[in-house]
Amino acid sequence: MTRRIVFLDIDGTIIDQNGNLPDSTVRAVHTARANGHLVFLASGRTPTEVETRVADMGLDGAILGAGAYAWIGELWGDGEWAIERLMSADDAAEMIAGYRDVGADFVLQGREQVWATPGGFARLAGALEAEGRLSDATRAALLDHVTVTEDPPTEGIAKSVFSSDDPGAYAAVKERLGGRFHVITGTMPGLGTAGGEVSPSGVTKGSTLLMLLEKLGIAVEDSIAIGDNNNDLEMLRAAGTGIAMGNGTPEALAAADETTTTVDADGIWNAFAKHGLV
Numbered sequence: 001m002t003r004r005i006v007f008l009d010i011d012g013t014i015i016d017q018n019g020n021l022p023d024s025t026v027r028a029v030h031t032a033r034a035n036g037h038l039v040f041l042a043s044g045r046t047p048t049e050v051e052t053r054v055a056d057m058g059l060d061g062a063i064l065g066a067g068a069y070a071w072i073g074e075l076w077g078d079g080e081w082a083i084e085r086l087m088s089a090d091d092a093a094e095m096i097a098g099y100r101d102v103g104a105d106f107v108l109q110g111r112e113q114v115w116a117t118p119g120g121f122a123r124l125a126g127a128l129e130a131e132g133r134l135s136d137a138t139r140a141a142l143l144d145h146v147t148v149t150e151d152p153p154t155e156g157i158a159k160s161v162f163s164s165d166d167p168g169a170y171a172a173v174k175e176r177l178g179g180r181f182h183v184i185t186g187t188m189p190g191l192g193t194a195g196g197e198v199s200p201s202g203v204t205k206g207s208t209l210l211m212l213l214e215k216l217g218i219a220v221e222d223s224i225a226i227g228d229n230n231n232d233l234e235m236l237r238a239a240g241t242g243i244a245m246g247n248g249t250p251e252a253l254a255a256a257d258e259t260t261t262t263v264d265a266d267g268i269w270n271a272f273a274k275h276g277l278v
Contacts, residue, residue: 004277005216005223006032007042007063007209007235008268010054012228013245014041016263019138021053024269029057032277040212041075042205044187044197044231046109046158050075051141066199066231067208068158069111072216082215084111085158085203092154095177095198102172104162108152114145115152123163127190159203161188163195170196186230186249197231206234226260226271228252243271 008014008029015021029039041050041062047069050062055075061082062071068086073079087095092108099106105119116124125143162173170185170193177183177198185196205225213220225232225239228248236242236255244256245267253259260271272278 001036001276002222003036003038003218004032004275005038005040005060005213005218006272006277007040007205007223007225007239009205009227009229009232010041010043010045010050012247013226013232013263014054014268015051017247020264022264022266022268024266025263026057028269028272028278029059032272033058033060035277037277038216038218042209042225042227042232042235044159044205045141046114047071047076047111048114048145049109049141051138061212063205063208063212063235065109065111065158066197067203067205068199070208070212072212081111083208083211085200085208087157087159087200089154091180091200092157095157095160095181096152096154098173098176099160099162102164102169102176103166104164104169104173106163107146107161108157109159109161110156111158113147113156115147115149117150117152118148120161120163121146121148123191123195124161124188127188159197159199161195161197163188163191165194167192167194169194173198184230186251204234205232206236206238209235209238224271224275226268228263241275 038060044066046065070083105117107116182199188195221240223239225235226243228245233255242256244252246262261267
């Protein structure tokens with residue numbers, strides 16, 4: 001049997017839009033690992049934003065911050081930060097200036113802290129509440145530890161999420177920052193083109209996936225990536241097999257090699273079963 005490594009997005013892949021973590025997903029992770037395969041997270045969330053129930057599934061590591069960090073080892077037990085790809089302070093300052101120029105609010109994400117403008121925090125909380133996702137676990141991971149401020153730091157920033165009441169915000173941010181940063185849209189629930197994410201140029205889940213495979217000595221063809229959203233596109237293309245969730249965005253479905261069922265229709269279990277992991 002060939003040992004495989006699987007990279008799983010969290011939101012829309014492990015957890016559905018109502019904040020539920022299907023039992024079949026947990027069972028798939030446990031069974032695949034018992035069969036000798038490796039299972040990693042690959043999320044836009046930064047380390048403090050990973051819910052305890054997700055970390056407690058039992059995993060072999062994680063790509064977090066949309067490629068800014070990679071942890072090798074059980075979450076959060078014995079292990080190490082194997083990769084860290086942060087913005088420079090100058091880039092972070094330029095990004096913040098760009099948001100202010102176009103009138104967008106934002107959330108800045110670091111490895112151990114998160115900072116948000118008042119408007120950015122309010123929209124994040126509102127989007128989660130509108131989708132019915134403000135469980136105690138989600139609130140603790142995504143909201144309770146955020147520092148709300150109009151004067152955030154520029155050191156230690158991995159990536160950011162921006163938001164606005166204007167559906168033209170993505171286009172404005174892309175025009176202002178796209179030449180220097182990786183800018184995507186469609187990642188915050190319900191906002192569409194009124195929001196998006198900004199990361200350092202070249203820092204994606206896909207590029208960090210390839211770096212991590214090299215560190216682990218695993219061939220690309222033995223890797224599987226599963227995701228649903230626009231910050232998953234590079235990893236779906238980079239992995240040996242890219243699998244889009246049935247609830248994925250049109251862009252994710254187009255980038256993937258194949259499609260599984262939706263989160264709440266045993267999508268992870270079905271993908272693992274198709275590839276002989278369970």
